[in-house]
């Protein structure tokens with residue numbers, strides 16, 4: 490175990506050096522103080538197709554070129570601190586877009602700049618480092634490791650990042666406490682409710698303090714109460730500065746976002762702002778306003794950035 494971990498750590502360290510080089514030469518470096526932060530996500534003419542010829546599926550296509558009829562791709566900016574809900578019917582391309590934004594998949598064509606880095610120029614090792622450092626993932630099916638305690642699940646991304654055991658444990662326990670599961674650290678997935686399992690997954694996604702949280706239907710398998718709990722945590726994380734991109738089919742969930750994109754057949758057909766990029770997201774803002782009006786109310790923000 491120790492030998493394997495050491496090998497992984499040194500490869501990770503080499504990749505970290507490579508990434509640091511890329512970041513230094515990126516557009517964010519040398520920006521004069523006071524200059525607005527560039528969008529954390531910049532997508533240009535992105536397409537994703539599967540298959541060939543007549544059987545081609547354009548999972549992401551954007552509008553068609555009026556002359557040639559060819560897909561022109563999806564172009565999109567997402568500001569740092571925004572909370573974007575992606576909606577659309579089954580097969581409209583939501584997960585395809587999310588997987589590309591999360592560097593889990595590559596586009597057929599187009600450019601994707603994450604935090605100023607053109608991810609198309611990164612090799613597999615650098616991509617996994619970007620995923621580990623910059624992005625937290627939450628999936629509908631939780632994706633927890635079976636027969637493994639909540640604490641070990643949450644420590645995992647820190648182990649990949651080469652964090653030492655004592656520090657890992659400390660940070661993982663803090664993340665579990667943040668999602669209200671401080672007393673469930675020793676529980677395995679089959680000893681937790683669905684909502685608790687998803688909160689473990691949320692703790693795992695935030696333990697590395699990533700700048701961006703990507704969630705693909707995080708409440709799709711949850712009952713109403715667990716949905717509210719998980720959304721309250723996500724609201725709090727966004728209020729403290731994390732960018733959130735969340736796929737959902739439900740209007741009640743999308744109401745938590747500051748901006749709502751709707752996809753139809755691989756194309757963004759509407760883009761509606763529900764709240765300003767800065768400050769808490771709409772539902773939390775309303776709760777805070779209510780708490781402000783009634784002195785006995787509670788308006789605690791969850792999830793400070795470390």
Ligand SMILES: Nc1ncnc2c1ncn2[C@@H]1O[C@H](COP(=O)(O)OP(=O)(O)OP(=O)(O)O)[C@@H](O)[C@H]1O
Nearest residue numbers: 539546547548577578579580581582583584585586
């Ligand atoms: N690996 C693949 N091979 C072929 N076609 C694919 C593949 N992955 C996705 N597709 C197709 O791409 C389209 C978009 O799929 P995607 O998973 O992005 O949809 P979605 O909006 O997330 O749907 P859902 O709400 O059901 O999760 C669909 O028509 C799907 O069949």
Ligand SMILES: [Mg+2]
Nearest residue numbers: 583584585705
């Ligand atoms: Mg999907």
